Amino acid sequence: MTGKDVTVTLPDLQLGKPPEAARVVVAMSGGVDSSVAAMLAARSGAEVIGVTLQLYDHGEAVKRSGACCAGQDIYDASQVCEKLGIAHYVLDYESRFREGVIERFADDYARGRTPVPCSLCNQGVKFTDLHAFARELGADALVTGHYVRRVVRNGPNGPRAELHKGRDPARDQSYFLYGTTAEQLDLLRFPIGELPKAEVRAMAAEAGLIVAAKPDSQDICFVPDGDYAGLVKRLRPETEAPGEIVGLDGRVLGQHRGIVHFTVGQRRGLEIGGSAEPLYVVRIEPDARRLVVGPKQALAVSEARVGSWNWLGEDQREVEVKVRSLSRPVPAVLDGGVIRFHQPEFGVAPGQAAVAYDGERLLGGGWIEETRSAFAALAVAA
Structure with missing residues (x-):
């Protein structure tokens, strides 16, 4: 299939039946990646249903932009679906997302841990719940816009799906998808996993999708302004309590303004004078409200x-x-x-x-x- 500037090779969605007899659900975040994934699925000839998750209450969602599953993103996903001529549904997962991702994020900070909320989201509402929804609709595949690849190989017990890194190492998202189960992988398909980002944007532009030039989200979706500490302080105010900064030998070196502002390996914000070498957070002891610091080699x-x-x-x-x-x-x-x-x-x-x-x-x-x-x-x- 050839456009003015881009030649599009349709991916094999491995549906196990003729595309015209298949139903495909596409997880659509409102960004360019999932939009192109939906476009490729639609061009296969299968019946395609776009699904967008609303992860915030309506009042908050309409204010947010530049972050996954925000108010503007829901609108953009609906416009892409209209352009492609496919159905579009919005699922309200606000309470599930708050409990499974936002609250866990705050808890991890309060425990002195370094959270990875994107992995939590993929293991919960993004894959587990969407997988169940796609099954309820009788879908033959659940498509996402992740930069990973599903590879089927023959094993001793027959064909088996494997999850591989995205072809473009600069865009590979496999790290965040480690929680994908074998059952989920049987249904999941990743049609842009073989492509570089520049080609995905070019395909979106050639197809006239309104998200072709839309910037990628740079922050955690539920903290679009990057103020992680502000969110955690609102949810777990005890993390704002000041405490001691001590060296590896237990000697008090200074005071901090709350463990919420620090993660292991951090140097910025310690404000400790008199040290002969840079000091880093080596350990966080939340019960004692104490930061243990040391030289880089101690990390x-x-x-x-x-x-x-x-x-x-x-x-x-x-x-x-x-x-x-x-x-x-x-x-x-x-x-x-x-x-x-x-x-x-x-x-x-x-x-x-x-x-x-x-x-x-x-x-x-x-x-x-x-x-x-x-x-x-x-x-x-x-």
């Missing part, structure tokens, strides 16, 4: 205990692990619920997701519950 971690594992791959010990969405996977060994890094790893903190890979393939992941310092001599008892 090195040799292993991490991981809970709530979700596993898509086979049982294997030698893997590569990502502990942050923008970090590179590093070699590690899985031993039960413990990850042992081949080399000391920095930027590892409780609350983050640890995601295991075998090359391009996502094997699974879980939440980091506890870390062990690679420099035990520097550690002090909590």
Whole structure:
């Protein structure tokens, strides 16, 4: 199919039947990625139904823009569906989102953890609930605009779907989808996973979609102004209480203005004078309202205990692990619920997701519950 500037190759949605006999549900956030995914699904010839989640109450939603599932985004999704000639539904998941994502985000901050709300959202309302809704509609596929790939390979027990990184490494979103289950993956399809972002925008422009030039969301969707501390203080006011900043030896070095302003690995905002080297937050002790700080080398971690594992791959010990969405996977060994890094790893903190890979393939992941310092001599008892 050829437009003025762009040649569009329709992806194989692997529907298991002729497209004209299939029904496809598309999760539409109101952005360019999900809009192009919907366009590709519609051009396949299948019956397509667009679904947008309203994650905020109506009064708040209409004020928000530039963030996923905001008021403007719901309108944009409806306009794209009208342009494509497909049905569009809006589902009110405000209470589910508040309980499962926003409240958990605030709780993690109050516990001195580093939250990853996008992973929580994908594991909850984005996939679990949408998957159930698509099944209720008798859908043959649930399409999303994520930059990941679903690869079907033959195994000893027959064909099996695998989740792989997006073809464009700059856009890969597999880290946030580690909680996808095998049952969900059977239904999910990712038609833009093979494409670079620039091509997706060009396709949207060629099709005349109003979101073609729409900026990507840069912040956590429910904190579009980036003021995480402000949100947490409103929900968990105890996190604003001041407390001590102590060194690894327990010596008091200063005062902080509330643990809500800090995460492990942070340097900014400590305002400690007289140190011969930069100091970083090594540990947060919320019950004592205390920050433990030390030199950068004290942030090195040799292993991490991981809970709530979700596993898509086979049982294997030698893997590569990502502990942050923008970090590179590093070699590690899985031993039960413990990850042992081949080399000391920095930027590892409780609350983050640890995601295991075998090359391009996502094997699974879980939440980091506890870390062990690679420099035990520097550690002090909590």
